[in-house]
Each structure stands twice: as C-alpha cells, then as structure tokens.
Amino acid sequence: MRKPKALKPGDTISLVSPASPLCPEQTAKGIGILESAGYRVKLSPSVYAAAEYLAGSDEARAKDVQEAFDDPETHAVFCSRGGYGCSRLMPLLDLDRMASSRKLFSGFSDITVLHAAMNRRGLATLHAPMALTLHTDREPWVYESLQAALGGRNPITDGAPKGSCLVGGRARGQVVGGCLMLLCDLIGTPEQVVMDGKIVLLEDVDEAPHRVDAMLTHLINSGSIQGAAGIVVGEMTRSDERVDKTIGARPWREIVGDRLGSLGIPTIIDFPFGHAKQMLSLPLGIQAEMDANLGTLKYTESLCEQD
Numbered sequence: 560m561r562k563p564k565a566l567k568p569g570d571t572i573s574l575v576s577p578a579s580p581l582c583p584e585q586t587a588k589g590i591g592i593l594e595s596a597g598y599r600v601k602l603s604p605s606v607y608a609a610a611e612y613l614a615g616s617d618e619a620r621a622k623d624v625q626e627a628f629d630d631p632e633t634h635a636v637f638c639s640r641g642g643y644g645c646s647r648l649m650p651l652l653d654l655d656r657m658a659s660s661r662k663l664f665s666g667f668s669d670i671t672v673l674h675a676a677m678n679r680r681g682l683a684t685l686h687a688p689m690a691l692t693l694h695t696d697r698e699p700w701v702y703e704s705l706q707a708a709l710g711g712r713n714p715i716t717d718g719a720p721k722g723s724c725l726v727g728g729r730a731r732g733q734v735v736g737g738c739l740m741l742l743c744d745l746i747g748t749p750e751q752v753v754m755d756g757k758i759v760l761l762e763d764v765d766e767a768p769h770r771v772d773a774m775l776t777h778l779i780n781s782g783s784i785q786g787a788a789g790i791v792v793g794e795m796t797r798s799d800e801r802v803d804k805t806i807g808a809r810p811w812r813e814i815v816g817d818r819l820g821s822l823g824i825p826t827i828i829d830f831p832f833g834h835a836k837q838m839l840s841l842p843l844g845i846q847a848e849m850d851a852n853l854g855t856l857k858y859t860e861s862l863c864e865q866d
Contacts, residue, residue, distance in 0.1 A: 560733070560844050561681045563635070563663035565711030565863035568597025570634035573627035574690060577620050578669040579642020580609035581691055586639055589693030593637070596706055603627055606639055613644045620644065621651035624673075628657040628664075635709065640691035641668025646744065649676065658682040663709065663863065665689075665840075667833065668764070671737030674843050675750045678735060683844035683862055685709075686737055686760065686832065698837045708840040711863030719831050719839050721854035722791065725816060728825030730789030731848045731859070734841065736760030738833070739795075743774045746781050755786035758847055758856070762793030762833030767801040768808040775818035789849045790819060790826040791856055793833035825851040 566572070572593055574586065590600045603623035608615030627636045649672070658680035664673070665685040674684045685708050688701065700718030708714035735752050736742060736759045745751045752759075763771065778784040795811040802808040812828065819826055827849060832838045842862035849856045 560683050561658065561661060562683050562845070562862065562864045563661050565865050566598060566635055566663060566709045569599065571599045571601050571632050572635045572637045573601045573603055573630060573633040574606050574637050574639055575603045575623045575627050576606045576608070576614035576639040577624050577648055577673065578614060578638075578644040579612055579640060580614040581607070581640050583607055585694050586690040589690035592693055592702065596709075601633065612642065617644075617647045617651060621648045624648065625652055625657070628660045628662055633662065635663035635665065638666030638670050638689045640689050641666065641670055643669055645669050645672040649750070655680055665709070668738050669741060671741035672745065672750065674737055675745055675752050678844040679750055683842055685840055685862060686843050687840035688838060695836070701837055701839075704840045708842065708862060711861050711865055713858065714840045714842065714862075715857060716839070722827035722830035723854050724851050725792070725828045726820055726822070726824060726826040727852045728789075729848065729850050730758055730825045732756050732758045732788040732846065734758045734760060734843055734845060734847050736843070737762070739763040739771070739774050740766065743777050746777070746783060754784050756788050758789040758791060758849055759784060759787045760791050760793065760832065760841065760843075762795065762835075763798070764796040764834035765801060766795065766798055767803050768798050768811050768814055769803060769806060771795050771798055771811050772814045772818060775815065779818065779822075785822060787824055789851065790824055791830045791849060792819070792826065792828045793830055793838075794835040796834040825849060827851050827854050827856070830854070830856060
C-alpha cells in the first residue's frame, strides 16, 4: 500500500467539494482549526458552487478534485462535506494519477466512493471529519485524533470511548469500509470494496431501520461480507427516528445484531466514528488489529510516511 506523506506546519491543504454544496459560513470554523494547526488552506475554485443537490456541475467538481491532486503546492486534499455526488465523478477522474500522488486524502460519508477508488489503487486514505463536520463543537479528543492522523501519528486517542462487543474474538487485517449505503452502491462496479480478510468499517446516517436491514442483507446476499476478518460498526445516526410507520420498525442495534451477529465474525458495535457527534479519524488501507471482547481497534502501522 502506498502511503501519503505526513503533514507538517506550513503545508498546504486544498479544500474541495466533490459532493453536495455548502456555504462559506459552514466551513469557517473548520478552516480556522486547520490554520491554527499551522496549515495553509487553499480553496478550490468551485468549493462553494451549488447546482441543486450538487456542489456545481460534475465537470467542475471533478476538475477541482483532479487539480488538487495534481497541484505541486498541495500536500493534502480535504473534503468540505459529503451528501451526494462522488459516484458521478468516477468517469471524469484520472484515479490512477491521483493515487500515485501520495497526497493525504480525507473525508467520509459520500466520500467513501473516492476512498474505495484510492485504496483499490494502492493509496491509504483517511476517514475523518470534514469542514462541515468541524462547524459543530466536538469533544477535545475528536480534534486530537484528526490532528494526530494528519501528522502521521496514532489517531486512537486516550479520551475516545471504546465500542461494545457484538461477537467476541480478535482479528487482524487491512481496514476498509465507510458509509454502508455507498459500500452497497459500489457492489457490481469496478470500485467494489473487497472485504475478504479485511477489518470492515460500517456506519450510516438518516436511513430508516428497514433500510439498514436491507443494506446489511445486500452485503450478505451478495457474498461481500462473509469473508471479512472483523467488522466494526459505528452509529446508524438518526435511524431510529426515521421509522416508516406504515411497516413498523425495531431499533437499528437489534437489526445489526440480527444481520451480522450470526456470521460468526468478530464484531464491535458503537465504535466512535462516522456521522456520530463524536468521531475518531480512522485510516483506511493500512493494517490494524481489533479485540471485539474489549471493543478496541488499534493500528499496527502508520497511515503516513515521514519526510
């Protein structure tokens, strides 16, 4: 796996919007956090563009992403937000050239699509808070984890809570995954995430409980997840509030237990990452070990190479 270079004070981070739109006010605090850490933040031309539910045209968004990876002055590419739209960019990007850049790429949610493409081409990436995420106040360990990851240090900070055990056991493997809906959408495409022998991260937001059931069932029915070494589930944020009253529901944790618990794979639930209010920054594409009995995930190598 090709590793990005760790950031150091004075390095430039390019802010891009490959999915849905947002306004400058929603990025001011996040930019300030990055700048206070000593980084220079460079705004891509279309970062605040808007075309209904997309941050500008597919061509403009793809151009921003490609140019950020190609820019010799840029050391990291940081996403402003998720939402929807990354899948539309895939035919417009030179993904091989992006992966060969060794630039640190960070984001989550809809950005799962780009993580999958970069990981598949050998570049380790960072599943982490975005500019919009940082607009809301978080616990100190959230910022500590992000700063540690950007600097190539251990992102599992002491203040972060552990997960809970769903299926006991230990596992080692490369970490992959992200947003459950996007992982399902990638099945049958060239960027489908291969989960065999891997530690798979799963989380989502604003999906009705029956949709969580449907997506987990799709992973099972497609044969995608049965070969995983381990599974780490974050939060299905606001799922229990999205009940379709015409068909009823049960809590998402019960659904996860029903769908994944019978696989016999070491599984942690409620690990702090994803759309939950408090989240760790978790590298993708590098090796880690998990102890489901203890609810812990530990990386056994660094995301970044130091200069």
